[in-house]
Amino acid sequence: MTEELKAAVRERCRQMEIPLVGVADVERWKKPPFLPWMPEEFFPQSIFPEARSVIVIGLPVHLPVLETAPSIYYHELYKTVNTLLDQYTYRLASFLNEIGYPSVFVPRDGYGSIEVLQKNPIAFFSHRHAALLAGLGTFGVNNTILTPEYGPRVRFGSVLTAAPLPPDPMIDRDLCIRCMRCVRMCPAGALDREDYPQGLTDKNACSANSAALNKRHISPCGICIKVCPVGEDRRHYRREEPSLYEPGAEMRRYRQAWNHVRRYGGA
Template structure:
């Protein structure tokens, strides 16, 4: 295991102001932590045979912006975070390759549009599962990865590397509180009260709702991650309730934002 190289990767991430970084060895995909698990074709080593490690980075979605969702404000934040993820993972992959360890970045989504996703609702790689195996969080009822720092309000990107980096431990504590706020708030009725993965999201219903928001230029939805009470970011922003509705000033601000920028 290359401890010095991992330290160099972490330092690069620190310089790029990436708050969440984790490493998983590719053999973790071969030993499913729960069932059902993904088919082998979705393993990183099936996509990039040289892969021995997966480096996962996470960037937060700012809660006050998310509270306006669905809106043009959250729409633009989502695009910005996605762009940064692609840039950061590309730079990390290039750095590792220059160090002598062939590496590639993985695009943050892996599908062309919401219409594509409606016809084939699976991307070629799951960053959420990679983040879980890299010790960054645990799955919630809302089918997202919850992190201690930001709850589910995080977007992830990954790098496949031939470098054998020391892996981080998988998070042992289950972060989901089973409050069911996400199930109750989902506008598409796409969530199930059962734990992940038994209560998998109704992808067709979720995608149909996303397609309508995309038509109005205010996708994605974001409501299931907006209401989740998990995450230190709630305290940082002074959000003591799931939607922040206890403050009339914030409510007026959200209502103002939602009136503009979309159909």
């Protein structure tokens, strides 16, 4: 029955054209894959006591749009993906409720604004850690989840459910190749060369940069996920050589397109 239920969940996701879906048993939060780990109050069963499984979905951030970042183009794409994540996870939770399994969606961010994040730089639930435990990716030096399909160019949403779903295996290899492009090119100097979680992002520097971009209506920054060479999407868009983002790179036709977009739509 549980395998049939999981197949039904995956079919519902397929109908909504969700490319990435993973499942984690809530017990995985009690067995940290690395230390330091989050406090128990952030566990799914602490937020929704009925939770037995967490379903994590991922939607890609299209690379050619991201390449214009920071820009109004990426700003609007970011908002669109966020809206879809909330809608899809809500619909998935509703589907499970209708067939008898108490379920709730978790909003994709969990904070009110960049200004709020500057004062308290943490949300009540981590979709990144849920994606890791659901077998969708591994952490990179840039403090994001890298996936085989899209590298770090993915946004995640989660459903906490009482359904006893079989968990997916976690990825047992490290996807980050330690090229350090994200560290070198971060405009806020917010990244460290150490692996996650030792090299945690300087959240204050990152948030301050985002707040400045937000005033110009062109947040978020996006640089650390743009320059990452990991992901099959780079091959799809014929962007296998990530050095095209380095200063002085001879990529005139790309730079003309990016500069055109950046001239408009923001303050």
